[in-house]
Amino acid sequence: MQFIYSLWSHYLVHIVDIFIVSYILYRLILLVKGTRAVQILLGILTLVALTFLAREVLHLRTLSWLLERFWLAAVIILAVAFQPEIRSALAQLGSHRWGKILVPSELGFVDEIIEAIRRLKEGKIGALVVLEQDTGLRSQIETGTIVNAQVTWELLLSIFNSRSPIHDGAVIIENARLIAAGCVLPLSHEQGISKVLGTRHRAALGLSEISDAIIIVVSEESGAVTLAREGRLETGIDPDELRRRLMDLYRERGENAILRRV
Numbered sequence: 001m002q003f004i005y006s007l008w009s010h011y012l013v014h015i016v017d018i019f020i021v022s023y024i025l026y027r028l029i030l031l032v033k034g035t036r037a038v039q040i041l042l043g044i045l046t047l048v049a050l051t052f053l054a055r056e057v058l059h060l061r062t063l064s065w066l067l068e069r070f071w072l073a074a075v076i077i078l079a080v081a082f083q084p085e086i087r088s089a090l091a092q093l094g095s096h097r098w099g100k101i102l103v104p105s106e107l108g109f110v111d112e113i114i115e116a117i118r119r120l121k122e123g124k125i126g127a128l129v130v131l132e133q134d135t136g137l138r139s140q141i142e143t144g145t146i147v148n149a150q151v152t153w154e155l156l157l158s159i160f161n162s163r164s165p166i167h168d169g170a171v172i173i174e175n176a177r178l179i180a181a182g183c184v185l186p187l188s189h190e191q192g193i194s195k196v197l198g199t200r201h202r203a204a205l206g207l208s209e210i211s212d213a214i215i216i217v218v219s220e221e222s223g224a225v226t227l228a229r230e231g232r233l234e235t236g237i238d239p240d241e242l243r244r245r246l247m248d249l250y251r252e253r254g255e256n257a258i259l260r261r262v
Contacts, residue, residue, distance in 0.1 A: 107250055109151040109176040114243040116156035117218060117225060121239065126220030127160040128170035128200045130183070131246075135211035141172055144183030151178045160218075170203065170215075186210065197226075197233070204228035214249070216242070 047067065055064040113129060120127045130137065145166055149155060151173060159181045160167050166182025173179065187199070188206035204215035208228040215228040225242065227234045 107176075107247060109173070110243060110246045110250065112151045112153045113156070113173075113216070113246070114239050116153035117216065117242065118239050119153065119157060120160060120218040121223045121225055124220060124223040125157075125160055125162070125218065126167075126200060127156070127216070127218040128185070128204060129156070129216040130170050130172045130185070130207065131214040131216070132172060132174040132179075133212040133214065135213065137172055137174070137207075137211065137213060140170075140183050140185060140207070141174075141180045144169055144172070144180040147171075147178050147181050149178050151176060185215075193233070197235075201226060201228070201233060205231065205233055208232070214246070 047070070051064070051067045051071070054060040054067060117127070117129075119125075130140070147155075155178065156171065158164065159171055169182035170185050171178055171181045172183050185203035186206040187202045188209055190202075190205060190209075193202060193205065198219070198221075200217050200219075204217045204226065205228050207213055207215055209231040212230070217226040217228065218224075219226070224235060225237045225239065227237050227242065227245075
């Protein structure tokens with residue numbers, strides 16, 4: 001029994017070690033993605049391959065000696081080459097809480113939505129935000145204007161500004177992308193819905209009755225935030241509570257997606 005416990009502890013340490021290294025590499029890739037640092041990394045990988053060939057395969061002594069001298073100074077060279085990225089990473093580390101750092105970058109769009117909801121609520125600006133889940137919303141997307149842009153609170157505010165020609169419709173977010181705006185949603189025929197609630201709420205309820213989408217409504221009259229899901233309306237949702245529930249939902253979806261691949 002002691003042997004099994006020791007063996008399990010030994011492998012557990014290695015598993016944790018691999019997980020930490022994998023996560024660090026993943027964050028590094030996200031850090032340099034879309035920057036000139038990618039080209040620098042490709043150059044470094046080329047030098048690694050050249051060093052291996054010169055020393056282990058071709059046995060080129062002079063070239064091997066030169067490359068070895070280069071690798072002695074590689075740490076300083078990398079620090080200079082990646083100075084902007086290193087500075088950015090350290091700044092993020094110092095300015096964010098640990099809980100926020102551990103949130104996957106793919107869920108950053110949720111924070112953008114919540115920031116927009118806060119501002120819309122304060123300004124009593126009507127809004128209708130649809131988060132597509134497993135049920136496709138192609139028929140609703142086709143009724144609006146294709147945007148296909150990164151989700152930002154500035155973009156959401158500009159769409160729902162009363163001067164915008166598409167502010168009365170819904171925005172549809174699919175896989176963390178704002179796919180379309182000014183979309184028309186099916187209205188609910190539920191007779192029990194409060195007369196105080198307007199067309200946006202009836203449209204949100206209508207879509208939730210025929211799909212698994214999550215719909216967020218901001219009232220133009222009161223600024224109250226309403227959540228529509230599975231044919232039900234929850235009114236008076238606090239933005240902080242809304243953020244927590246969305247984060248939990250998307251984390252759960254991500255875990256389920258991983259399990260389905262196994």
